Amino acid sequence: MIEVLKGGLETTVQEWPGRKGWYKVGFPPCGALDGVSLRLGNLLVGNEPGAAGLECQFIGPSLRFEADAIVALTGADMGATLDGVAVPLWESVAVRAGQVLALGPARTGARGYIAIASAIDVPEFLGSCATYTLAGVGGFQGRALKAGDRLPFGHSSGAIAGRRVRADRRPVIDGSGVWTIEVVVGPNDDWIDEAGQARFFASEWKLSARSNRVGYRLDGPAWTFTRKAYDKAPENGSEPSNTIDHGYAIGAINLGGQTPIILMNDALTLGGFINPYTVISAAFSKLAQARPGERLRFASVTVDEAQALRRAQDALCSKASVE
């Protein structure tokens, strides 16, 4: 068992790629926003890459281990200590029974991951351990961890301390405050006029503080539309960005009035706003580490380019990246 001493800001059990196959009845995938960091962490401790670990958002938790364990910290640097001694990132570490692993606020990036050899042992809901807090299901009792929770984990077999992610295989979380995020144009780009499309790619978009695992709100210039946004049947709704309800892709840039919202892993599965652009799946590990107030710039890629980027990222999340 792991006893939670402090829950952190919002720490949840997540796996990767999350709960798949239930979108059609309204369940988003959930799962780790930064699937690269979770997968690399799991590889360090000998787990399946997508196994259940902890996603720590902005401020990490404090955990007392009641049994020996091998753990690895990846993603954002949350200044972790083990009984007060600094713990390296991107490296497997031995924890002895009784020791306290304490994380603090993220120094750079936004989300840290804790992988534990043999993984967090919580019941599956619809085939997945990913937490979906909005509906209160999955993970640990369907919610973020809080002080007093006791989290079961399995017995580790063969995991060893001192494994590292090769330096050239670690995601860059540099704190420069500007992120380039790749998008595929569409499906509703024909609702945005030429000036609006040019403005989207030319502008820096500030990540709003009102952003979370459901959606990332972006502050930036006003949107302008084609005639299609105005000459439409009343059942579309009254705003230019309203349309007849349709299924939403995870990653869609969903235009609610004048506010673009990137639909993240816990998003609504459908709704009545247009999606002029869609963030590609390989860019989520960057989005996961963007902090409110930081800036996003968008770059257009083709479907083929996006799929090649995803393939390269999946290849990175393999044993070859661990030494």
Added chain:
Amino acid sequence: MIFPEPRFAPSGDRYLLVQFGDDASLALNFMALGLDAALQTSGTKGVVDTVACYNSLLVEYDAELIRFADLKAELQRLIAGLGPTSALVIESRLLHLPAMYADPWTAACIADYRKNIAERPYDPDFVARENGLKDGAHLGRVHAATEHWAVTVGSFPGLPLLRPLDPRCTITAPKYNPPRTWTPQGALGLGGVSTSIYTVRSPGGYQLIGRTPVPLWNPTLANPAFKGEVVLLRAGDRVKFQAIGREEFEAIDAQVREGRYVYNIIFYQKFSVAAHEAWATNLSGGPPP
């Protein structure tokens, strides 16, 4: 309008959106549901998930198993094999669902919005006026006088989007702007021509007209009425609302909490698109008084 040819667009690197037309007519929903069913039975490799909606089908796919162009070609082949929409006969269960119109819980939610977000009229009276009906009570009578068709299920777990099958009972309503930050579980919302039932306490933008005490999803998987399923309704099911008062609401709510509530689901009927079309085109008169 039905497009002469369905339109295909990528949404990122993992999704494809097929759009059959640009209105909210039942015919377009039947096409989306027909393609969804055909895709499931075709066993097309690499299909991860789908969301059928008013006039579209969103397909999530695994690009390592199928390319965008090949998925598009497969969908075109399946669409060509669908046959005329009017010939469709769809398995369609009918759920009788008790609901209290103009209930105190959604009234409290509207009052909270007024206090904290923006001034607005009381939703049932406002929607009634916008649709030429007498008042919130009349709105409830019209809403409960028709069967409602489940166009899709989603946005939140098990949440149905419903539209009336009797065109005389069509009610339209604008959405909240800005949206609500919370909506009570079980609330009935109206937006555009759709009714939604909020299955979990959640943000929302539909006008609130009532509330049902009966849950439509089953997070513990323990409710026998769901037969092991996590959500009750599927696209293509129908809902008939039964207006109840506060006393009955509270009695049913107690039955639900004690696990004694018996769902009223009829599953011996099929829905014939042609028969519905023939019926709907020969109706006369306006909404019920």
